[in-house]
Amino acid sequence: MMPLKRALALIADIIKDTDADGSEPDWIACEALKCGRASLALKREIADEEFAEMERIAKKRAEGMPLAQALGYTEFLGLKINVNQDVLCPRPETELLAEQGIEFLKGKKNARALDLCTGSGCIAIALARFTKAKIVASDISGKALSTARKNAEENGADIKFAQSDLFENIKGTFDLIISNPPYIPTADIEGLDREVKDHEPRLALDGGDDGLDIYRKIAAQAGNHLEEGGCLLLECGMSQARKITEMLAGYDCGIINDLQGIERIVKAVKTSV
Numbered sequence: 001m002m003p004l005k006r007a008l009a010l011i012a013d014i015i016k017d018t019d020a021d022g023s024e025p026d027w028i029a030c031e032a033l034k035c036g037r038a039s040l041a042l043k044r045e046i047a048d049e050e051f052a053e054m055e056r057i058a059k060k061r062a063e064g065m066p067l068a069q070a071l072g073y074t075e076f077l078g079l080k081i082n083v084n085q086d087v088l089c090p091r092p093e094t095e096l097l098a099e100q101g102i103e104f105l106k107g108k109k110n111a112r113a114l115d116l117c118t119g120s121g122c123i124a125i126a127l128a129r130f131t132k133a134k135i136v137a138s139d140i141s142g143k144a145l146s147t148a149r150k151n152a153e154e155n156g157a158d159i160k161f162a163q164s165d166l167f168e169n170i171k172g173t174f175d176l177i178i179s180n181p182p183y184i185p186t187a188d189i190e191g192l193d194r195e196v197k198d199h200e201p202r203l204a205l206d207g208g209d210d211g212l213d214i215y216r217k218i219a220a221q222a223g224n225h226l227e228e229g230g231c232l233l234l235e236c237g238m239s240q241a242r243k244i245t246e247m248l249a250g251y252d253c254g255i256i257n258d259l260q261g262i263e264r265i266v267k268a269v270k271t272s273v
Contacts (some may be wrong), residue, residue: 001045004029007054014058019193024067028057031071064194076122079129079155086143087120088204093258094180097235097265098126100256101178104231105131108175114138114225116166116179116218119204121148121159123178128157133175138164141203166214167221175227180235181214183207211237212244219247223270232268241266 011025030040032053046054060070068074068089073082076090077098083089101123105111111133115124117140124137137152137159139145145161152159162169184205189197196205207213215234222232232251236244241263245253251268258264 001047002051004040004043004046007046007051010051011054011058014055015061018061018064019195020061020067024061025058027067027071028054028061031057065199066195069199077126077130079122079125081120081122081125081151082147082154083120084147085199086141086201087147088180088200090120090122093264094123094235096256096258097178097180097233098123100233100265100267101127101176102130104176104233105133108133110134111175112136112172113176113178114170114174116177117181117204117214118148118161119144119180121151121157123180124148124159125152125155125157127176127178128152128159129155135159136162136170136174138162138166138170140165141201144201144204166217167225170225173225173227173230175230176233177218177222177226177230178233179218181207181218183211183214183235183237183240185209185211207237211240215240215244216247219244223250226270228270230270232266232270234266234268235264236266238262 008025011028026037026040030037032050057070061067066089068083073080074089077095081090113127113133113135115137118124118137121137124135127133128135142163145163149161164170182205184207186206186209189205241255244266248268250271252271254267255263256265256267
């Protein structure tokens with residue numbers, strides 16, 4: 001047996017050279033002990049095998065792996081989402097994107113929504129769980145879709161999945177098309193934190209020379225797959241939103257800031273595409 005206080009101090013030392021914040025040893029302990037943080041506060045000692053599991057997770061984190069990947073999951077709007085090196089780890093900005101999609105679909109009858117570049121499936125799962133819309137989710141990566149299907153099953157989300165290069169294998173029209181596509185300029189990827197550049201899929205990061213390649217393709221094709229009055233919601237990087245709105249002639253466009261005040265989401269309603 002080992003005092004929990006000592007175990008947490010040892011874990012903090014293992015991960016000290018990462019960008020970890022002070023709460024990460026607690027999260028690692030919660031995963032190893034299979035308990036919540038409230039229950040963790042009541043524990044005084046842990047078994048040797050429990051510390052061994054904490055140490056195993058912490059060593060992954062020390063190698064630069066994002067905490068979510070080291071744990072094997074993260075939370076997204078209260079849902080448990082499995083993550084690995086085949087998918088992006090969901091960020092708070094993408095929670096905001098999903099919330100905008102949920103708000104748009106609320107109260108709509110027989111609505112259909114498409115999640116392009118679904119990755120882990122987090123957006124599609126949130127839409128399926130918190131609205132009555134029929135959801136289609138697509139990704140070019142078969143490995144990402146395998147993770148997304150597992151997440152949908154574990155969260156009880158009824159989603160139709162399609163392996164597709166954007167709209168290539170997508171049929172029909174939708175009330176909502178939502179996407180967090182790759183938007184990092186190619187030349188900027190090597191300058192990213194190692195947690196991102198070394199452990200998250202380049203396919204989900206690389207947006208071409210200016211980061212906007214995928215947006216151009218979406219802007220050119222989305223109108224063929226949106227109902228009149230339908231909504232296109234796109235997450236984007238810093239200083240990209242206004243350039244994206246310029247691509248969307250025939251849409252009523254707006255920009256939504258994230259919690260840091262960054263122009264993060266383009267909302268475009270189809271009017272006369």
